[in-house]
Amino acid sequence: MRTRPLKVALLGCGVVGSEVARIMTTHADDLAARIGAPVELAGVAVRRPSRVREGIDPALVTTDATALVKRGDIDVVVEVIGGIEPARGLIVTAFEHGASVVSANKALLAQDGAALHAAAEANGTDLYYEAAVAGAIPLIRPLRESLAGDKVNRVLGIVNGTTNFILDKMDSTGAGYQEALDEATALGYAEADPTADVEGFDAAAKAAILAGISFHTRVRLDDVYREGMTEVTAADFAAAKRIGCTIKLLAICERAADGGSVTARVHPAMIPLSHPLASVRGAYNAVFVESDAAGQLMFYGPGAGGSPTASAVLGDLVAVCRNRLNGATGPGESAYAALPVSPMGDVVTRYHISLDVADKPGVLAQVATVFAEHGVSIDTVRQQGKDGEASLVVVTHRASDASLSGTVEALRKLDTVRGVASIMRVEGE
Amino acid sequence: MRTRPLKVALLGCGVVGSEVARIMTTHADDLAARIGAPVELAGVAVRRPSRVREGIDPALVTTDATALVKRGDIDVVVEVIGGIEPARGLIVTAFEHGASVVSANKALLAQDGAALHAAAEANGTDLYYEAAVAGAIPLIRPLRESLAGDKVNRVLGIVNGTTNFILDKMDSTGAGYQEALDEATALGYAEADPTADVEGFDAAAKAAILAGISFHTRVRLDDVYREGMTEVTAADFAAAKRIGCTIKLLAICERAADGGSVTARVHPAMIPLSHPLASVRGAYNAVFVESDAAGQLMFYGPGAGGSPTASAVLGDLVAVCRNRLNGATGPGESAYAALPVSPMGDVVTRYHISLDVADKPGVLAQVATVFAEHGVSIDTVRQQGKDGEASLVVVTHRASDASLSGTVEALRKLDTVRGVASIMRVEGE
Numbered sequence: 001m002r003t004r005p006l007k008v009a010l011l012g013c014g015v016v017g018s019e020v021a022r023i024m025t026t027h028a029d030d031l032a033a034r035i036g037a038p039v040e041l042a043g044v045a046v047r048r049p050s051r052v053r054e055g056i057d058p059a060l061v062t063t064d065a066t067a068l069v070k071r072g073d074i075d076v077v078v079e080v081i082g083g084i085e086p087a088r089g090l091i092v093t094a095f096e097h098g099a100s101v102v103s104a105n106k107a108l109l110a111q112d113g114a115a116l117h118a119a120a121e122a123n124g125t126d127l128y129y130e131a132a133v134a135g136a137i138p139l140i141r142p143l144r145e146s147l148a149g150d151k152v153n154r155v156l157g158i159v160n161g162t163t164n165f166i167l168d169k170m171d172s173t174g175a176g177y178q179e180a181l182d183e184a185t186a187l188g189y190a191e192a193d194p195t196a197d198v199e200g201f202d203a204a205a206k207a208a209i210l211a212g213i214s215f216h217t218r219v220r221l222d223d224v225y226r227e228g229m230t231e232v233t234a235a236d237f238a239a240a241k242r243i244g245c246t247i248k249l250l251a252i253c254e255r256a257a258d259g260g261s262v263t264a265r266v267h268p269a270m271i272p273l274s275h276p277l278a279s280v281r282g283a284y285n286a287v288f289v290e291s292d293a294a295g296q297l298m299f300y301g302p303g304a305g306g307s308p309t310a311s312a313v314l315g316d317l318v319a320v321c322r323n324r325l326n327g328a329t330g331p332g333e334s335a336y337a338a339l340p341v342s343p344m345g346d347v348v349t350r351y352h353i354s355l356d357v358a359d360k361p362g363v364l365a366q367v368a369t370v371f372a373e374h375g376v377s378i379d380t381v382r383q384q385g386k387d388g389e390a391s392l393v394v395v396t397h398r399a400s401d402a403s404l405s406g407t408v409e410a411l412r413k414l415d416t417v418r419g420v421a422s423i424m425r426v427e428g429e
Numbered sequence: 430m431r432t433r434p435l436k437v438a439l440l441g442c443g444v445v446g447s448e449v450a451r452i453m454t455t456h457a458d459d460l461a462a463r464i465g466a467p468v469e470l471a472g473v474a475v476r477r478p479s480r481v482r483e484g485i486d487p488a489l490v491t492t493d494a495t496a497l498v499k500r501g502d503i504d505v506v507v508e509v510i511g512g513i514e515p516a517r518g519l520i521v522t523a524f525e526h527g528a529s530v531v532s533a534n535k536a537l538l539a540q541d542g543a544a545l546h547a548a549a550e551a552n553g554t555d556l557y558y559e560a561a562v563a564g565a566i567p568l569i570r571p572l573r574e575s576l577a578g579d580k581v582n583r584v585l586g587i588v589n590g591t592t593n594f595i596l597d598k599m600d601s602t603g604a605g606y607q608e609a610l611d612e613a614t615a616l617g618y619a620e621a622d623p624t625a626d627v628e629g630f631d632a633a634a635k636a637a638i639l640a641g642i643s644f645h646t647r648v649r650l651d652d653v654y655r656e657g658m659t660e661v662t663a664a665d666f667a668a669a670k671r672i673g674c675t676i677k678l679l680a681i682c683e684r685a686a687d688g689g690s691v692t693a694r695v696h697p698a699m700i701p702l703s704h705p706l707a708s709v710r711g712a713y714n715a716v717f718v719e720s721d722a723a724g725q726l727m728f729y730g731p732g733a734g735g736s737p738t739a740s741a742v743l744g745d746l747v748a749v750c751r752n753r754l755n756g757a758t759g760p761g762e763s764a765y766a767a768l769p770v771s772p773m774g775d776v777v778t779r780y781h782i783s784l785d786v787a788d789k790p791g792v793l794a795q796v797a798t799v800f801a802e803h804g805v806s807i808d809t810v811r812q813q814g815k816d817g818e819a820s821l822v823v824v825t826h827r828a829s830d831a832s833l834s835g836t837v838e839a840l841r842k843l844d845t846v847r848g849v850a851s852i853m854r855v856e857g858e
Contacts, residue, residue, distance in 0.1 A: 030645075034765075142571060150740040292740075293736040297729065311578060311721075311723035319574055
């Protein structure tokens with residue numbers, strides 16, 4: 001074994017960073033044996049140096065992250081700051097000074113992955129980011145490497161633990177959205193401002209990363225269609241149960257049937273209770289992958305938290321260190337397929353639509369005509385009525401999102417349709 | 430991209446081999462883009478060259494596998510023959526002639542993994558074998574690489590599709606073992622001679638491989654305790670249901686609580702219906718991993734079949750080819766921890782025991798005394814009796830397998846115990 005240690009600079013020392021530092025210390029011998037050389041924490045850049053950081057030598061702590069990554073003797077920079085800047089600038093500077101980078105930064109990777117990969121490659125260094133998607137769950141490496149000889153057609157994932165906790169709570173207790181969110185906040189599963197989670201921004205960043213890797217195509221955050229889950233109601237869950245489904249916030253990356261384009265989207269959807277994703281409880285994450293040869297795979301585990309995220313970061317750290325000892329780099333960006341990313345209107349799926357309608361003869365015929373005119377085929381219809389009020393619940397066969405939107409627009413114009421109570425996609429069949 | 434192709438020799442062209450050859454042809458451009466150089470099928474060694482092999486140039490087919498691996502211009506040998514010899518000799522010869530090897534051979538890896546790894550290392554070549562465990566499911570790479578910075582404490586897996594199909598059938602239909610086996614055979618899930626599957630030999634080989642990688646320790650097939658599932662009855666399933674469980678054939682690799690030793694075993698066990706492994710249906714495989722930092726992970730997918738296994742082989746092929754282009758090798762054997770492998774008697778778990786007893790007062794007291802004398806603490810007891818016949822169903826707290834064996838031996842000597850109807854371990858809690 002080499003005795004001269006590899007030097008690691010840690011940018012950020014919050015929940016994840018402090019756990020990375022802790023494990024680097026407590027498991028130093030294991031890491032050295034697995035890498036083939038010892039690793040040494042050479043510096044820790046933080047914003048508030050006065051905070052006590054147990055187990056970290058105060059002499060290593062600095063507020064000057066730029067100087068740290070510019071030192072020139074750093075082998076690997078671990079970036080767990082999050083956000084776009086200063087993370088982006090620091091990562092690029094690290095590459096320019098010969099360091100490889102392990103990052104957990106989904107927002108940055110989703111927005112600027114291509115540029116960062118290019119910077120890594122230009123400097124002969126590595127960019128690894130297993131921790132950016134689904135925390136501890138090995139997902140980036142299986143997609144980039146294990147399935148490198150296969151053709152991925154679809155990725156269907158629960159990639160945000162906060163929203164899965166809320167939806168699971170609504171499902172199991174009949175609670176409304178606000179009540180379930182309040183509980184998630186009280187238990188620390190939701191942040192004080194839950195927007196990034198409940199509006200699907202976090203999941204959309206992960207969808208962009210997953211789609212890019214799965215389809216060997218650049219997919220940016222802006223390419224991802226996004227709907228949050230704040231408008232999911234207890235009534236939606238009751239409706240889902242009636243058709244043997246539950247509701248999950250899904251990140252869905254798909255190759256079009258003709259293989260010529262891809263789509264990426266995040267929205268709440270009904271999925272059958274028999275689908276493996278339906279039984280993913282609490283704040284757990286799971287990602288279901290469909291490929292030509294492997295068939296259906298699922299990866300399940302904790303999607304967030306200090307220790308799980310640190311596990312993913314350290315796995316990458318070991319890989320990047322091994323690469324450096326080998327004088328090699330791991331797989332870089334693979335975007336050779338360069339498939340066009342289609343808009344949401346091109347997505348083909350099924351829909352569950354609840355309409356409030358007048359309780360009189362002929363309404364169903366009228367509604368059915370509108371569906372037919374827009375080329376949306378109806379699978380089942382259920383009518384419920386009393387006291388002049390009635391509802392129609394329609395589940396469609398597969399149709400394009402554009403056709404469905406046209407259908408709904410036309411339905412709203414019917415005198416007999418008093419309102420469209422809810423529209424939800426049905427996935428996983 | 431390099432234009433000179435990497436040359437691949439295929440040993441075996443059955444269900445898996447022919448699928449590997451097919452995908453290498455149909456997806457040649459994708460593989461070239463992902464590797465950075467084209468790959469060329471340079472030779473295919475088979476036993477019966479007269480069989481028509483669609484899509485394979487007859488000029489590539491040979492019966493002389495040894496000459497093929499000795500050619501000297503082969504970059505990667507893909508071994509999908511199975512069994513110990515001639516596979517072992519061919520793999521070693523391949524290493525000696527500078528080729529890296531991708532193998533799907535669980536029996537060989539479980540028996541001679543250390544020697545094969547040593548031969549690969551001595552020649553500066555790679556040995557990859559993702560396909561040897563759980564078919565298409567990325568498992569070896571996540572354990573070797575993604576979790577390289579973590580400490581795996583337990584692996585609990587359904588790693589044999591045939592037996593899971595049979596047990597799932599028994600669970601869902603109430604069928605007996607023979608009836609379910611007959612259906613598995615008729616549907617092609619079980620071989621004409623199902624011994625390797627139903628007696629747990631196949632799962633034991635996989636357990637040895639998983640334990641070795643997880644604990645950085647050499648674990649050989651002989652180190653794995655093994656019980657088949659041919660004696661599982663419909664009555665066992667009924668008993669399992671009464672305590673909220675189902676029955677699976679599990680491969681279990683555990684680090685002892687003190688961290689100083691490991692165990693590996695294969696046997697049928699009751700697991701709670703709430704456990705993610707309980708809902709793994711049909712011939713699917715799934716492996717549940719518990720580690721210090723990542724927590725609980727699960728990997729799920731098809732555990733066998735030509736296409737899924739080919740997906741795993743091709744993923745390895747891409748990785749090995751990239752390594753060659755980099756002039757590097759991937760992670761080799763990691764056995765630095767060298768922990769002792771403890772015998773089955775040291776395993777600590779829970780037990781479900783059904784006793785046929787005399788229906789008279791004092792029997793429970795007698796039985797409970799025997800458990801207490803052997804240090805096995807009882808969790809629950811259920812008595813059922815009529816017409817002078819009675820049964821006692823005992824579920825224990827955690828105890829060592831040796832203590833449980835001693836308890837059962839003593840119970841058999843009691844006059845009031847007419848027989849021990851069944852003993853089954855309870856896992857996954």
